[in-house]
Amino acid sequence: MKKVTSIAVSLILTVIVGSMLASDLYIPVEQERPLAIVRRFKPQVELASGEKEFILNLTDNLGEQLFSGDTLSTNEDGYALVVFMDNTIAKVKPESMLIVEGESLADSKISTRKINLETGEIFMEVEPVGSGTFEVATSRSLASVKGTRFGTKAFGYVWVEEGQVDVTATNSGQTVSLFERMFAEVDENGNSIQSGTLTNEELNNLGLGYDELDEDLIERTIILRFRDANGQIREIPVNIFEKGN
Numbered sequence: 001m002k003k004v005t006s007i008a009v010s011l012i013l014t015v016i017v018g019s020m021l022a023s024d025l026y027i028p029v030e031q032e033r034p035l036a037i038v039r040r041f042k043p044q045v046e047l048a049s050g051e052k053e054f055i056l057n058l059t060d061n062l063g064e065q066l067f068s069g070d071t072l073s074t075n076e077d078g079y080a081l082v083v084f085m086d087n088t089i090a091k092v093k094p095e096s097m098l099i100v101e102g103e104s105l106a107d108s109k110i111s112t113r114k115i116n117l118e119t120g121e122i123f124m125e126v127e128p129v130g131s132g133t134f135e136v137a138t139s140r141s142l143a144s145v146k147g148t149r150f151g152t153k154a155f156g157y158v159w160v161e162e163g164q165v166d167v168t169a170t171n172s173g174q175t176v177s178l179f180e181r182m183f184a185e186v187d188e189n190g191n192s193i194q195s196g197t198l199t200n201e202e203l204n205n206l207g208l209g210y211d212e213l214d215e216d217l218i219e220r221t222i223i224l225r226f227r228d229a230n231g232q233i234r235e236i237p238v239n240i241f242e243k244g245n
Contacts, residue, residue, distance in 0.1 A: 033085070033234070034065035034224065035100055035113070038072065040081040040213040046073045065224070066100050073097040074120065079212045084113060085236065088134060089125040091210045096120020096154075121153040123210045126163075140186040141193075142168045150178075151206055156186035159198060159206050169193050 038045070038056060045056045047064060048071040056064055066072065066082065072092065074080055080092040082100070092098065097120060102113035114135040115122065126134045128147030136143045140156030148163025158167050160178045168175045171190035178184055181203055184195040198206070224236040 035068050035070075035102055036066040036082050036084040036090075037224075038062075038064040038066065038080055039083045040079075041074075042077075042079055042213065044075040044078045045080045046075075047071070048073075063224075068101050068103065069099065071097065071099050079209075081213050086113075086127050088113070088127045090115060091123040091125075091213070093121050093123075093209055096122065098122065117152055117154050119154050121151060123149075123151040123207070125149050137170075138186075140170055140188065140190040141184075142170060144168070155188075156190070157183065158185075159183040159203070161203065161207070167193060167195075 038047070038061065041056055041061075047054060047056060047061075047066075049067065050069075072080060072082065074092055074094050074096050076094050078092075078094050082090040082092065084090075090098070097118040099116040099118065100114075101116065112133065114137060115124075116137050122136070124134070124136065124145070126145050126148050134145050136145075136152045136158075138152065138154050138156050141152075141158060143150070143152055143158050144166045145163065148165055149161040150163070150165045151159050151161070158165060158178065160180060160182050162180055165178045166175055167178060167184040167186070169186045169190050169192060172192065174191070174193055176184055176193050176195050178195065181198050182195060183198055184193050186193050225233060227233055
């Protein structure tokens with residue numbers, strides 16, 4: 001009798017697990033919360049995640065997830081729009097390479113987020129997140145923000161369209177605070193910072209090209225599912241954009 005009961009229980013468990021595997025509600029326990037997604041891109045963007053390296057395509061990689069340590073690269077014609085889980089946006093220009101780092105916490109407004117900009121340039125629209133911060137680092141500079149719109153070039157040039165950015169020279173530790181329509185440039189040794197005010201024309205020229213991904217796209221919503229540290233299934237609705245027919 002015990003043997004029959006044991007077999008029956010095993011069969012029931014097999015059916016339950018099989019049903020979970022067949023449905024979109026099954027999430028591996030080891031799956032972690034993504035730090036960001038690639039919401040839009042064109043025409044060629046490469047992603048390195050762990051030991052995998054691949055070129056994104058519109059069929060399979062809209063909404064591709066980024067985790068801490070992942071590297072995103074654009075070719076000479078490539079653009080990418082990366083959205084973090086708090087809706088902070090990074091617009092990436094051609095011939096750029098960046099590494100995302102940090103931790104995104106499901107049940108807390110405290111979040112650490114960082115972009116290491118190796119080459120090229122990006123424009124950020126950073127959402128304020130409680131006591132958390134967002135940093136953009138280059139070989140010469142570190143830009144720290146809590147909520148602003150600003151751009152950074154890999155050679156240590158930072159400009160602000162809106163809000164406040166604190167720029168630090170990596171070698172000397174010198175820090176300056178930038179506000180609307182201001183810029184800073186750190187010298188090649190990371191020692192000194194030159195800052196000033198931009199004209200309207202200079203500000204407009206710095207923003208050229210960042211609207212490349214704003215047209216001819218259709219919005220749709222995807223649901224990202226993951227299991228948190230407490231074993232609870234979490235869902236994150238994310239809007240992505242794809243080309244129409």
